Amino acid sequence: MSIRSLPAAPRQFQMYIDGEYTDAASGETITRHSPGHGVPVATWPRAGNDDTQRAIAAARRAFDEGPWAKMGAADRAKVLFRVADLIEQNAEELGMVECLETGKPILQAVGEIRGAVDIWRFAAGAARTMAGQAYNNMGERILAMVLRQPLGVVGVITPWNFPFFILSERLPFILAAGCTAVVKPAEATSGTTAMLCGLLQQAGVPAGVVNVVTGRGSVVGQAILDSTLVDMVSVTGSTATGHKAIEASAANIKKLGLELGGKNPHVVFADANLDDAADGVAFGMAFNAGQCCVGGSRLVVERSVAAVFTEKLAAKIARIRVGDPLDEATQVGAMFDEGHMHKVLAYIDEGVKMGATVVCGGGKVETQQGYFVQPTVLSNVAKGTPLLREEIFGPVLAIVPFDTYEEAIAIANDSEFGLSASIWTNDLTHALRATRDIQAGRVWVNTTLDNGPETPLGGMKQSGLGRDAGLAGIEEYTEVKTVHINLQPRQHWID
Numbered sequence: 204m205s206i207r208s209l210p211a212a213p214r215q216f217q218m219y220i221d222g223e224y225t226d227a228a229s230g231e232t233i234t235r236h237s238p239g240h241g242v243p244v245a246t247w248p249r250a251g252n253d254d255t256q257r258a259i260a261a262a263r264r265a266f267d268e269g270p271w272a273k274m275g276a277a278d279r280a281k282v283l284f285r286v287a288d289l290i291e292q293n294a295e296e297l298g299m300v301e302c303l304e305t306g307k308p309i310l311q312a313v314g315e316i317r318g319a320v321d322i323w324r325f326a327a328g329a330a331r332t333m334a335g336q337a338y339n340n341m342g343e344r345i346l347a348m349v350l351r352q353p354l355g356v357v358g359v360i361t362p363w364n365f366p367f368f369i370l371s372e373r374l375p376f377i378l379a380a381g382c383t384a385v386v387k388p389a390e391a392t393s394g395t396t397a398m399l400c401g402l403l404q405q406a407g408v409p410a411g412v413v414n415v416v417t418g419r420g421s422v423v424g425q426a427i428l429d430s431t432l433v434d435m436v437s438v439t440g441s442t443a444t445g446h447k448a449i450e451a452s453a454a455n456i457k458k459l460g461l462e463l464g465g466k467n468p469h470v471v472f473a474d475a476n477l478d479d480a481a482d483g484v485a486f487g488m489a490f491n492a493g494q495c496c497v498g499g500s501r502l503v504v505e506r507s508v509a510a511v512f513t514e515k516l517a518a519k520i521a522r523i524r525v526g527d528p529l530d531e532a533t534q535v536g537a538m539f540d541e542g543h544m545h546k547v548l549a550y551i552d553e554g555v556k557m558g559a560t561v562v563c564g565g566g567k568v569e570t571q572q573g574y575f576v577q578p579t580v581l582s583n584v585a586k587g588t589p590l591l592r593e594e595i596f597g598p599v600l601a602i603v604p605f606d607t608y609e610e611a612i613a614i615a616n617d618s619e620f621g622l623s624a625s626i627w628t629n630d631l632t633h634a635l636r637a638t639r640d641i642q643a644g645r646v647w648v649n650t651t652l653d654n655g656p657e658t659p660l661g662g663m664k665q666s667g668l669g670r671d672a673g674l675a676g677i678e679e680y681t682e683v684k685t686v687h688i689n690l691q692p693r694q695h696w697i698d
Contacts, residue, residue, distance in 0.1 A: 222410025265411030306537030465622030547597030621663030
C-alpha cells in the first residue's frame with residue numbers, strides 16, 4: 204500500500220457567486236489544518252452577510268428570470284450527466300482534498316467521491332420521470348390536474364463529516380427539479396464543494412443556478428435561513444442545529460429539510476451469524492472514525508450470546524488499522540479536530556465513572572501528530588447514561604443486553620432519535636417484525652450503512668424532517684399545484 208504526500212502549501216479556494224469566483228468582501232479567510240497531520244492544507248474566504256445576500260440575489264434572479272427552471276427536463280438531465288462525468292474524471296483529486304480536510308482515509312475519501320457520481324447520474328435520469336396527475340373522473344364539466352413545479356431558491360447547509368457525498372445527496376435533486384441553490388459548506392471542510400463549482404460551470408450549469416458561500420454558520424447559514432428570497436433550506440447537522448433552523452424559519456414560514464442526529468442501534472439476536480454481525484457492528488461504529496450520523500453507537504444484544512459476541516467483536520476491533528489518512532492501508536483516520544477528540548474522550552471517561560467497563564480501546568491513539576481515538580466498546584452501561592442517550596460522534600459503542608424480542612425493540616426505540624437501525628438475525632419473523640417495529644428512517648437487515656440513490660433517506664422523531672434521494676428526493680424540491688378546468692359554459696350564480 205502506498206502513502207501519498209502532503210501538499211507543500213495550503214490550497215487556495217474562492218467562493219462562487221453568479222457564475223464568478225470571488226473572495227469575501229472583507230478579504231478575511233479561513234485556514235484548515237489537516238486533523239491527521241496538523242499542517243495547513245487549505246484556505247477559503249470567510250464570507251459576511253453582504254456576500255451571502257449577493258449569492259441569494261443571484262440565485263433568485265436565476266430562478267425567476269433564467270433558463271434553468273424553464274428548461275425541459277431532458278436538457279437539464281444532459282447537463283447533470285456531464286457533471287457526473289466530470290466528477291468521475293476528477294475523483295482522485297477531489298478525494299485527496301477531502302482526505303486532507305476531514306482526516307478520513309484516502310481510499311474511503313476517493314470511494315465516496317466515486318459513490319457520489321452514481322447519485323448525480325441517478326438524479327439526472329430521474330429528472331425526466333417527474334410527472335403530475337390528471338383527474339378525468341370529476342364529471343363532464345371539470346377536468347382537474349395536479350402539477351409539480353420547481354420550488355424556487357433552496358439553501359443547502361452541509362456538515363463537515365461527508366462534505367461532498369452529503370451535498371451530492373441533495374444538490375443534483377435540487378437541480379433536477381429545476382430549482383436554484385445557495386450552498387454553505389461546513390466552514391472547516393469547504394474545499395471539494397468549491398472545486399465542484401468549476402465542474403458545474405464546465406458542464407454548462409448557467410450562472411447563478413448554484414452559488415457557494417464559505418464561512419461561519421452563525422453568519423452565512425443564518426442569513427440563508429432568515430432570507431425571504433430563499434424558499435427552502437436543507438440542513439444536515441446536529442439536532443441542536445435543526446432546532447435553530449426551525450426557530451429561524453418560523454419568522455418567514457420557510458420549508459425545511461432536516462437530516463439531524465442519531466443514536467442508532469445494532470440489534471443482534473442469538474440466531475444471527477455472530478461472525479458476520481461482529482464484523483458489521485465493528486464497521487458500523489468505527490467507519491469514518493464514528494463521525495457518521497447513521498453509524499451504530501448502541502449494541503442491543505441477546506443476553507444468551509452477549510459474552511461470546513462481545514469477545515468476537517473485541518477481537519475484530521483490535522485488528523482495525525487506525526493511522527495516517529494518506530496511507531492506503533488505514534481503515535480509521537483522524538477525528539475532526541482536537542476539541543472534538545477531547546469531547547469524545549470525555550464521554551468515555553464519564554461513562555466509566557458511572558460504572559461502565561471498557562471492553563477495548565478507551566483512549567487516545569498516541570501519535571506525533573493528529574487527533575486519533577481508539578475504537579472503544581463499553582459494557583455494563585447504566586440506563587440513562589449519556590453513552591446511551593447522546594450522539595457522541597466518535598468510534599464509541601455501548602452494550603445493552605436483552606432477553607425477549609419485545610425488550611429488544613423497547614431498548615432500540617428508547618431514544619429521542621430515529622435515524623437508522625441495523626438488525627442481525629437469521630429468523631425471518633424477527634427480521635420482518637423488527638423492520639416494522641423499530642422507529643427509524645433507514646433499517647438494515649444483516650448489513651449496515653448500505654445505500655443507493657434509488658432509495659430515499661431521512662429520519663423519524665428528532666432525527667429530521669423530509670426525505671432526500673430516490674424519486675422522493677426530487678419531489679421534496681417541488682411545489683404541488685392543483686388546477687380545475689371548467690369544460691362547459693358557466694351556469695351563472697347571479698341572475
